[in-house]
Amino acid sequence: MISQKIRFFRSRIPAFECTPGCHDCCGPVMTSTHEMSRLPVKSDAEHEAALTNLSCPHLGSQGCQVYAERPLICRLFGTTPRLACPNGNRPEEMVDPAIDRQIQRFFVETRHVLV
Template sequence: MSRLPVKSDAEHDAALNDFRCVHLEPSGCTVYAERPLICRLFGTAPRMPCPNDRRPEVMVDEEVEHQVHQYIATTRQELV
């Protein structure tokens, strides 16, 4: 995590409101090679879709998706 660019609180809030990774830009992931596990979860749930329309064969269910989003929201200050 220490190798990733530091993002502002406003950038984090905007990303969380849009259910997207804070390091995701229109051109794709800006930290792909160094992305942490939590970022690898994006694209596995319907409300956190991959911008390139890629997905696993079976998406995670709604409850798991909610738990993932809560985890992201509650740990973001410690992770980035």
């Protein structure tokens, strides 16, 4: 059930080109425990170092190391006015407001943990 919801939401979030080298959306974020279980396990030291740098433990020198499995919150960045890209990048069509509201409800109703 949760997997189906996540797949549904992912399919409704539009993609767009980011500014090369920008990682503004790669800060500490919360994700559902289901999404977290699909990411590689990082050590406590890796988590602490990322938190100290206000980044994500899955951010490497070449960018996101888990891009295909990145959490919904990461996918939303730049696609909704609430999470606008500071560089002004965005898809031609922003995420549908009804889908955005459904995702926000999912966030509230689902247990989340710090990535």
